[in-house]
Amino acid sequence: MTSSAKQAARGTLLAVVLLSSGLVLQAQSQAPRKPAASDAGLEKLRSVAESQHEIFMLLLRKQEYAKAVDEAGRIFEMKWPSDQEPLLLKELMSLSDQLVHAKQASSSLQLLERNMKYFRSVESRVSIFKEMGYIHKNLGHDDKALDCFRRAKELEAGNEPRP
Numbered sequence: 298m299t300s301s302a303k304q305a306a307r308g309t310l311l312a313v314v315l316l317s318s319g320l321v322l323q324a325q326s327q328a329p330r331k332p333a334a335s336d337a338g339l340e341k342l343r344s345v346a347e348s349q350h351e352i353f354m355l356l357l358r359k360q361e362y363a364k365a366v367d368e369a370g371r372i373f374e375m376k377w378p379s380d381q382e383p384l385l386l387k388e389l390m391s392l393s394d395q396l397v398h399a400k401q402a403s404s405s406l407q408l409l410e411r412n413m414k415y416f417r418s419v420e421s422r423v424s425i426f427k428e429m430g431y432i433h434k435n436l437g438h439d440d441k442a443l444d445c446f447r448r449a450k451e452l453e454a455g456n457e458p459r460p
Contacts, residue, residue: 339378346372350388357395362404365396369408373415386421393428402432423449 349372356365369392377385389412396405406429413425430445 335378339381342375342377342381345375346388350392353392354395357399360399362396362399362401366404366408366411370411373412377415379417382416382418382421386416386424389416389425390428393432397432402436406432419452423452426452 349368353365353369353372356362356368372388373385389409393405393408396402396408409425409429409432413422416422416425426445426449430442430449433439433442433445
């Protein structure tokens with residue numbers, strides 16, 4: 298490599314370093330955006346939900362399943378914005394899965410049944426009915442599993458499932 302080529306390479310490298318440093322300095326010099334009141338409220342909800350989740354996990358470890366289901370329900374009782382429903386559904390499914398893995402499928406079903414009322418979207422309700430169907434199927438409750446899958450299908454078809 299010739300000395301002029303080396304100088305050009307160093308110049309390019311220096312420009313990249315300065316450019317990236319400038320971007321970092323610019324990003325740091327901008328005042329941080331103050332969270333809106335709704336952001337603060339959402340952060341508080343998430344913090345409380347995190348504590349509830351940990352209470353659930355500890356009760357699960359202590360094998361206090363009925364108490365765990367009750368505590369988990371408090372997560373879904375909170376006044377969540379509707380755009381948080383997908384996240385809440387993931388949480389519900391995760392908690393249900395924890396109970397199933399602890400060989401507490403009946404508690405998992407209770408959790409799902411009790412908290413379905415907090416989910417408004419068709420997609421969420423379909424997911425919950427299907428999860429209940431899978432659990433019933435694994436328990437050998439074929440008629441209950443069929444009912445859950447039929448209710449999910451009715452929702453997907455645009456019909457409100459029977460109670």
